[in-house]
Amino acid sequence: MPADDDTDPTASDRPTNTDEDEFTVTPYDIEGDVDYEKLLDRFGADRLTDEQAARFPDHPLVRRRIYYAGRDVDQFLDAAERGTTHSIVTGVGPSGPLHLGHVMPFYLAKRIQDETGARVYIPLSDDEKYLLKDQSVEEIRGHTRDNLRDLLAVGFDPERTRILVDTLDADVVYPTAVRMAKRITQSTVDAVYGEPPNVGLSFYPAVQAAHLLLPQLVHGRHPTLVPVAIDQDPHVRVARDVAAKEDFDVEKPGALLGKFLPSLAGPGKMSSSDDAPGIELTDDPEDARETIVQHAYSGGRADVDAHREHGGDPEVDVAYQLLYYFLEPDDEAVERLAGEYRHGELLSGELKQYAAETVGEFLRAHQERRNALGPLAEELAPFRLTGDERAALQPSLGE
Amino acid sequence: MPADDDTDPTASDRPTNTDEDEFTVTPYDIEGDVDYEKLLDRFGADRLTDEQAARFPDHPLVRRRIYYAGRDVDQFLDAAERGTTHSIVTGVGPSGPLHLGHVMPFYLAKRIQDETGARVYIPLSDDEKYLLKDQSVEEIRGHTRDNLRDLLAVGFDPERTRILVDTLDADVVYPTAVRMAKRITQSTVDAVYGEPPNVGLSFYPAVQAAHLLLPQLVHGRHPTLVPVAIDQDPHVRVARDVAAKEDFDVEKPGALLGKFLPSLAGPGKMSSSDDAPGIELTDDPEDARETIVQHAYSGGRADVDAHREHGGDPEVDVAYQLLYYFLEPDDEAVERLAGEYRHGELLSGELKQYAAETVGEFLRAHQERRNALGPLAEELAPFRLTGDERAALQPSLGE
Secondary structure, three states: HHHOOOOOOOOHOOOOOOOOOOOOEEEEEEOOOOOOOOOHHHHOOOEHHHHHHHHHHHHHHOOOOOOOEEOOOHHHHHHHHOOOOOOEEHHHHHHHHEEEEHHHHHEEEEEEEEHHOOOEEEEEEEEHHHOOOOOOHHHHHHHHHHHHHHHHHOOOOOOEEEEEEEEEEHHHHHHHHHHOOOOOOOHHHHHHOOOOOOHHHHHHHHHHHHHHHHHHHHHHOOOOEEEEHHHHHHHHHHHHHHHHOOOOOOOEEEEEOOOOEEEEEEOOOOOOOOOOOEEEOOOOHHHHHHHHHHHHHOOOOOOHHHHHOOOOOOOOHHHHHHHHHHHHHOOOHHHHHHHHHHOOOOHHHHHHHHHHHHHHHHHHHHHHHHHOOOOOOHHHHOOOOOHHHHHHOOOOOOO | OHHHOOOOOHHOOOOOOOOOOOOOEEEEEEEEEHHHHHHHHHHHEOOOOOHHHHOOOOOHHHOOOOOEEOOOHHHHHHHHOOOOOEEEOOEEOOOOOOOOHHHHHHHHHHHHHHHHHEEEEEEHHHHHHHHHHOHHHHHHHHHHHHHHHHHHHOOOOOOEEEEEEOOOOHHHHHHHHHHHHHOOOOHHHHHHHHHOOOHHHHHHHHHHHHOOOHHHHOOOOOOOEEEEHHHHHHHHHHHHHOOOOOOOOOOOOOOEEEEOOOOEOOOOOOOOOOOOOOEOOOOOHHHHHHHHHOOOOOOOOOOHHHHHHOOOOOOOOHHHHHHHHOOOOOOOHHHHHHHEEEHOOOOOOHHHHHHHHHHHHHHHHHHHHHHHOOHHHHHHHOOOOHHHHHHHOOOOHHH
């Protein structure tokens, strides 16, 4: 159990700066230790109540309050209970392989869809990523193909799920975004996102607003829920502002706001683009296990004796957090792990092995579904907007 | 001849502010008396040489230097003479009926196409007009339909002409504009156009740049000429800057820069949106004649005796200018009219009658072609981008 002795390469990485106010969260930047409670005040969102959480289809991400806050959640839950139209919008920016943190909302959305029949809209913002990253159109297209296969592997119901790619579905995305753009000033964008590096990113918040209103523009006015990591909340707020303008017959999209899956290097957001190793959905399960054992930031003590005596801290232990976030659905199991870890009965290395096995199993199952897919265009076809749905978004020229 | 006596309603409107530096020209604003020479210095474009003008297919708009300046005109003319691919891009913003000034470049483009086989690309920026005007999507769509019929009435060769509507052809316009947008900063847009009122107009210069590079992106690198009123030159300059970036295999689009057809109220640009009455392509020819006789700003003297003695000034006489710009193709005829007017032999009322007849005839001929058109979608079909052309602009998802 090398991770628990003096040479544990992760134990010394623990951050020492604990000033809770020193953090920045925007859609393009997260810095410092995030205080999720303060963030709610800052963003003006509501903490999820126990009653609200209980009304969701049971899922560890909600039960354990990884999704811990929201906006207009009741409207969505009411429609789900009434059996009237209700939608979930949750997207992907295809700039690299998807990692574990990226798929959490998709597996949650599938769980809700299975239980309540929710419509799920999944926009891929290849435009935004091209505009933001130093990558070519072809590179972004490659990541888009790759991410699409992961989304298809989740197993959504094609009758009730629509997957869009901004440039591939530009026939409806752009005209819809133009309608939004008329209501969004440059100064709003500057204030919410910071000054954009190019005019494509000036416009992108209008595209994002279009994404969030698409289900209502296609199927008529109804509650929409947007499960996102809380750093993406500004996009939701801009869309809510646009929705409130008189000429759209839509409700403000609601939000279900989540914490960041910590990166292996410790607390913070697991990003596909930073330097810390991450667990990607395309990783070989064996390699992923190895990565966790070697790199997962540990909440254990510097040596076995100290650990046995004082116990470890599951709150900062990334192996534990991976299990807690959603990989170990059994509440008793995670509580037992936390208890044993705190009391020094479970060693860091043992916890990492447990997490590594669980991640390996998750990846194996996901990849099995992914590998069973046929040609991409063929698999994607039943998930694309139909002609009628497109017609609802794009007024025709007429005769 | 009521327009020539003391009650001439237009004679007193002559502007008195002649300070040549007090004028503003941007794509969204023209103020003051435009000095076309100074504008060339300001914009850094080149005056059209006699040799260049002579190399164009003969047309009064070039012969008389209504199009009086340009950028990279030689490259276009070389390709036209060699018989290699060369394109013209000239668009419309559909926010109202087209007026006489709007169709000048289209009739010029048709003349060039007939003679040299030039490809002609005509983008309709319904997105820009929606973003700029207090009009609904449906109103803009109505103007788009109407403008399209006027464009189809010009009689372009469907084999060599492509007509696009930004929102209708968003499948290729948006992805192409995104590529452009990555190279355009918000500060460039602010400097060139002034601060945009919404993020749609922040993005629009990227759409415009896409328009101007489309022929090369579809047919490969070749010279392109953009005949525009000089107030639209900033769009060309932005597109030229973008074209110079390394990852586009295109030449900088060239420009043929024109003067503004004066409004009936006198010198300045004939706009579809200002208050002065204008001649619209959909006007009843009789009404148009009446409008000219009643409202065309006169270069004549306040009464007949003074006119007979001192003569009139064709340079500011709108009736004369309409003939000179392009309605009277016969050079001898316009020179004779100008001479007789200067010498007081031709009265203002007579000149107006002549212009009114000519405008009436032009409208009658144009409207005859327009009325002969079948259903719009059917007539437009052969002018829309083909599947192969779209594929060149929109990398597919692949298998």
